[in-house]
Amino acid sequence: MKTIPVNKIDQLFVEWNKPDSPGFSLAIVKNGKIIFKRGYGMASLEHNIPISTTSVFDIGSTSKQFVAFCVAVLASEGKLSLEDDIQRHIPEMSRYQDTITIRHLIHHISGIRDYLTLMELTGMRLENEYPDEEIIGLISRQKALNFKPGKEFLYSNSGYLLLGEIVKRVSGQSLRDFAEENIFSPLGMKNTHFHDDFSMIVKNKATGYSSGNQGFKIDMSIFDVVGDGGVNTTTEDLFLWDQNFYHNKLGGGGQNLIKEITTPGRLNNGAPLDYAFGLFVTSYRGIKMISHGGSWAGYRAEMLRLPQRKFSVICLSNLGNTHPTQIAKQIVDLCLAGDFAEKTNKPHSTHTRKTLISLPAMENKSGFYVNSKNGGVAEILVKDGKMILGISGTCYPLDSVSLNHFVATANSFDIKFERSKPKKPFQLVARKDGGRPDVYHKMDPVTINLEKLKAFAGEYYCDELDTVYKVTLEDGKLQLIRQGNVKELLRLVCEDLFTGIWITLRFIGDSLGRHTGFYIGAGRVKNLFFAKTPSKPAHPSL
Incomplete structure (x- = not known):
């Protein structure tokens, strides 16, 4: 890269680079230096404050690499082992048939159901405040796993929330304090912290927004459970973290710790994963890429590094419908044009051709x-x-x-x-x-008669959520009613399998063909069982 394509980079942000829109904070790094940094749009629409590279953003799941690093530091000090049974540190967790280790949590291969999805299914609102104990209690009530530990990969926020809890219990410090002492302060990341108190005042924090038909709305959360997310930071602070991967100053120094946290895990059968310690390790157009994105409330984030080119993009946004990952890759295309081993167009490429289909x-x-x-x-x-x-x-x-x-x-x-x-x-x-x-x-299209549909109706109880769902028949269509009177139309996919807006229901029955319950699938939650409750007898006439 001889020159920085400034105009082309600016053009990527033109939609948001105006005084009446949220936007982005961007830093581009090459050979140990920030070669381009800029803010686009507004940090606060209310107070007319523009975004800069010192604006503070919630980076969502991009936080996971910091939690994983804290665990790696404790392991290097001999205070825990990555092969420890998690019950050694969190004894209130359910005991499953197979042991779940700290390493399983790190690589998202534990099988533990995602707590954010469980909260949604229970009717708990992410806009509310919950103590850590309540969330850990919800995770601990789960009697089953999504799969046997180590058998599959399935991204789970529960794993990283539990890792944060393990850091607290082993170190005797809050996650915020431990990370400050072992990462943020040594690297000079003065504007970075785990935001474990929603009432805490954060200087220069950008307001999170969402957009709709009536314009922008504030989209902030008072949910302050941290571990799977919760880091508040700036693009300039993340540059300091980025450079530590080349010359590590933490955990006693040296590159052994960096090598460990950037080495992907493996499944039980030896198959390699694309996930290391809170970091995806993949490739982009033939070049190794280490990255992680984040999404929380009205914030979006992407931090990607091409270590073989000593090139990184840090892209943070305070608008919930933006796509920093896509933009960061477009910046890679612009800045490293002609520097790729792989010349073919990829789906994420800005140059993908479109073909007309009848x-x-x-x-x-x-x-x-x-x-x-x-x-x-x-x-x-x-x-x-x-x-x-x-x-x-x-x-x-x-x-x-x-x-x-x-x-x-x-x-x-x-x-x-x-x-x-x-x-x-x-x-x-x-x-x-x-x-x-x-x-x-x-699936081939299927139909079902009204009498069979009626048999699905009733109340169903899940003891793992302590929640009752209702299935009703209205106007010849099945409807699921969840906590908070949330209603979803159920559409038939195939025999006994229905789909709602974001969940699937697979009904089961007894030898007489009577429906006894259903299993729910909802993204990062699998096979959550609801048992059909007995029908109440009709009240006798007086």
Whole structure:
């Protein structure tokens, strides 16, 4: 890179770089120096304060690398082992058939259900304040895991919340104090902390916003449980953290600790993962990339590093519908053009070509697809001449690369339609952020009569959530009613399998064909059982 393409970089942010919009803080790093830094848009619309590279943002899950580093420091000091059973440090956790270790938590292979999803299913609002003990209690009540520890990878915020709790219990300090003493203060990160007290005043903090039909709204959370997230920081402070990966000053110094936290884990069968210690270790256009994004309330973040090029992008936003990961990769494309081993266009590339697909060809792919491995449901819709992927409660418009290859560029989804044999139904192969593929099998359309639908209606109780759900039949359609009178229309996917907005219900029955309960699948929560409660007898007439 001979010169910095300033105008092209600025153009990426033109939508937000105005006095009536939230925006971004950006730092670009090369060879140990910040070669470009700039704020775009406003840190506070109320007080007319622009964003700068010293504005403070909540970086969401980008925080995970700091928690993992704290654990690595404690391990290097002999105060814990990564192979410790987590019950040694958190004895109130349920005892499962297989041991869960600290290492399992670090690499997201523990099988522990995601607490944020559990809260949503319980009706607990993320806008409220909850003590750490209540959240850990919710996790501890889970009788089952998503899978056997070490068998699969499934991102779980619970694991990192528990890691934060382990740091507190082993060190005798709060996570905020331990990280300050062992990371932030030694590196001179003066504007960085774990935000474990929502009432704490933070100088230069950017307000988080969301946008809708009526303009921008403040989108801040008083939820101050930390571990899986919670770091407040600036782009300039993150530069100091970024440089420590090349010349480590922490945990006694030396690169052994850095090597450990950037080495991906493995499954029980030896298969390598793309996840190390709170860091994804992948590649971008043939070059090794270490990265992690974050999303919380009205904040979004991305920090990526190409260590072989000594090049990093730190991109923080205070607007909830932005995509810093996409923008950071576009900046890599602009700054390192011509410096890639891999010359072919990728789904995340800004140069992906679009191919025109006929309406019949799109409609041929529409319908429900089921992941036989985890029970997840995806749907392909055609609306206004465009294909849309519906998955986990979110819709992603798809651009066509070829007849059977599509991308959701802004969200780094890569979708391919394949057939195991000619004339066989399509399989949908989905990759997110260049990760491992998930395979979904196309379902034939099915119908069900009214009498069979009536049999699903009733009340269902989950003791792991201490929650009752209702299934009702209204106007010939099943409806799920969750806590807080949240209603979801249930649509039939295949026999006994229904999908709502973001959950799936798989009903089970006894030998007489009576429905006895259902298992819920909801993204990072699998096989959560609700038992059908006995019908109350009719009140006798007087």
